[in-house]
Amino acid sequence: MNLFLMAIAPVFIIILYIYFKDKYEKEPKHLLLFSFLLGSVVSIIITTILYRGFDVVLPLQNDRSILEQFIKAFFVVGLTEEFSKYIIVRYYAQTKVDFNEPYDGIMYAVMVSMGFAATENIMYVLQGGYTIALIRAFTAVPAHATFGIIMGYFMGKAKFSNNRFKLNLAGLFFAILFHGAYDFFLFINFVPGIGIGAFISLFLGIVLSRKAIKTHQENSKFKVSK
Template identity: 40%
Template sequence: MLATMGAAIAPGIAILSYFYLKDKYEIEPLHMVVKMFIIGLLLVFPVMVVQFGFQEELQLGVFAQSYVLAGFLEEFFKWFIIYYTVYQHVEFDEPYDGIVYAVAVSLGFATLENFFYLREHGGAAAAFYRALLPVSGHGLFGVLMGYYFGKAKFSVGRTRRRLYLVISLALPVMLHGTYDFILLMQQPIWPWLMVPFMLFLWLLALNLSRVALNRSMAAAFGAHYEKEVEKI
């Protein structure tokens, strides 16, 4: 049990630590990040109940399972919690903060989900696969969601803020649904699709986190800082 718990928790904590420690200017209060991680853990239960209800009542195809049961439901619950807990919070005071809090919620969710899976299908191979795909996938969807939360929070104009809030949900839903669709294809070709897809996600997430961090630093030190960073 302890080995399973360690294997389930370690990937999420590692990825969260990476994005948390990237914020070298004004690191977020640890208690806030832990709180959002725990909320992410607890989100697993209502999501499982809703997903089970849909699966029992409806005969859903691969597309609906991927984009509705997994993509929309899981990302919507995360989005809803972030919007109503930290989006208006005083600690959300720079663009990069959205990434930290969204990643914390997403990885909390992924960690408990990972624990349940490994308890039923344990083993080093399963733990390695789960760390590379589902856990990191949730973390990367969180980066994208948090990036656009940060854009919305610090944008001028109601229309622009609403647009970024819509994107903060729509983009993770689309990418999460695509991820699950590839897995559920049950075709020999799926690894050849998943590898470039995950590489794309990592490159996109790392680039957006860099942009958000530069904006946070520019807000603190002036627009000239962002220009200097772009020269490096």
Template identity: 40%
Template structure:
């Protein structure tokens, strides 16, 4: 039907559909759904972080080449800093500097929906890239990649969005500890994402641990959405939204990076 590109089109559907299904489920949890146009833009922006990543990743990988880290330190660096820190920071900036300024972002559930949208947007592109690259080996190999990632990497990205939104609710709509929750809105997803990657890359963990990790946080995410959905039923007033200060945003990013680099050197000192 599609000639020589039929396999590429089919594999693209395999890569994209799991992310879309997950996001559609989350989108429908909202009693007052966000405008599809704005959600779609957020998804595109999430996919678009792949372009600044192409510029940033060579710098971070180049830095690693100049160090004398041990094996476990290398794994930590690649998992928590090169991957998790870069990706989650860029998702964070989309939510903070685009979504948060929207008039439609006016209730706690919106923090969850938009954070997941930014994460899923990136997951779609990343998954597509992995699957299409796998097709260079064989069609069967690419399908296996699509199947495995549909139950691992794609849910992981959705979960990082859920917990980014979870802490942003407190940072934006609550009145106490805003700086702390803004920091956690970035740092917690980094830790979750980094731990997932570290389990996969380190020989000290069985890869089956990623499924335990995912199941635990999927259960927690279910109750997060259940709580916010129940609150929506009874809310009659418009929430007061407070935009974080630029200095607090920069502080969250810098401190997250400082903690990760410091711990990376600690791991190297202890284990190497």
């Protein structure tokens, strides 16, 4: 039970942080909860199906091949996982009337991402124990949050733009880019010292995420009325 709590604690800390950053017009809790549940179940199912498809179409067998690990990081893991989150934000959250300001893109994308991260983290932590729980609380879980914020930043802009298609795809692209970069440096840890690249990628993602949050806060249409 303690392991389970350690697995989900960082997820809900991040959710609360993003929720309270939504200063001017908070989202209905039932929509946030359903977005989280879709991320924790549907995204995982989609990812699993796509993973199996990649295993058939593009089998990767050499763990010490930098090229294969690049393909795995960006096209297998990054593309698969972020696409599974993207379609939920795009075809569920973004269609809602309550999605009525750009910050909502961040809010819903983070809920979906944290749903995914919760399920993933529970599986890893229950198998790996307390050390894995502690490491992932400061690495993988915040990484998923930054991917969600970056995606949500663009998808929040997209709903209120004439370039919705391009901005939505930009959100997906940059989420994949940061996810792929983070994983790539971890996957090629057989290269001495290269793992630091993952932490640099995560740090950059956090910096950009903070700017994205601030930008949408400042541009909220509800700001003047509060």
